Amino acid sequence: MRAIRVASAALLTATALTLTAPPVSAAVAGEENITSFGFRVTPSAIAAGGQVTLSVDGCEHNARVTSGVFDDVTLPKGQKTATAKVFWDAKPGAMYEVTFTCGPESGTTDLTIVGGQSNPTHHPTPHHTRGVKAGVGGSSDGFDAHQIALGGALIAGVLGTAYYWTRRRTGQDGS
Incomplete structure (x- = not known):
């Protein structure tokens, strides 16, 4: 059981680091x-x-x-x-x-x-x-795939962690 928790934490950490890493090429097409x-x-x-x-x-x-x-x-x-x-x-x-x-x-x-x-x-x-x-301001600059993916991963991580801890506590209480 402990190995599953360690593997899950390592996978979540690796995913978060991968999604927050800067892109290899910062140049945008047309802006070279x-x-x-x-x-x-x-x-x-x-x-x-x-x-x-x-x-x-x-x-x-x-x-x-x-x-x-x-x-x-x-x-x-x-x-x-x-x-x-x-x-x-x-x-x-x-x-x-x-x-x-x-x-x-x-x-x-x-x-x-x-x-x-x-x-x-x-x-x-x-x-x-x-x-x-x-510039056009921060709110209407358009969508960036990395920002959307990072936001989605963070939301999924928070929801997954909340679900995990909620299920774990109800199992310990004997409910």
């Missing part, structure tokens, strides 16, 4: 960002009004960098870095998409705006914006 050239924004999180460094590696064309949080920047062929000043009215906590284009290829990365401004007395000037890269 592979280019023949390298690119980055440094730092990746900055306050409104701050300055970022835009870098490209291996681009054999003029590189163009666009975002809704700073003016467009062009890096001539052979130039690897440039700077851009983040707009003063960038929303703290927002994530903006930065697009690097080299010839026919494009790649994107994110730039997060952290709280506070470098110069709070500055009055923002009008500029052309492309908008914020905002």
Whole structure:
């Protein structure tokens, strides 16, 4: 009888660990960002009004960098870095998409705006914006098979454990 309990506990533990393990590939179809050239924004999180460094590696064309949080920047062929000043009215906590284009290829990365401004007395000037890269929130993002399976396994585990302990106690009471 003890062996059955140990085997059941081991099986339940192995199942829970398997379902909660991160997937081997975190990339979602259509969201791959592979280019023949390298690119980055440094730092990746900055306050409104701050300055970022835009870098490209291996681009054999003029590189163009666009975002809704700073003016467009062009890096001539052979130039690897440039700077851009983040707009003063960038929303703290927002994530903006930065697009690097080299010839026919494009790649994107994110730039997060952290709280506070470098110069709070500055009055923002009008500029052309492309908008914020905002998510859909946690409640309407769609269904993820791993989350559904994990939730189902947890519910089944709780119900199975409750049933086991309920049946075990009624058997001991002699009822």
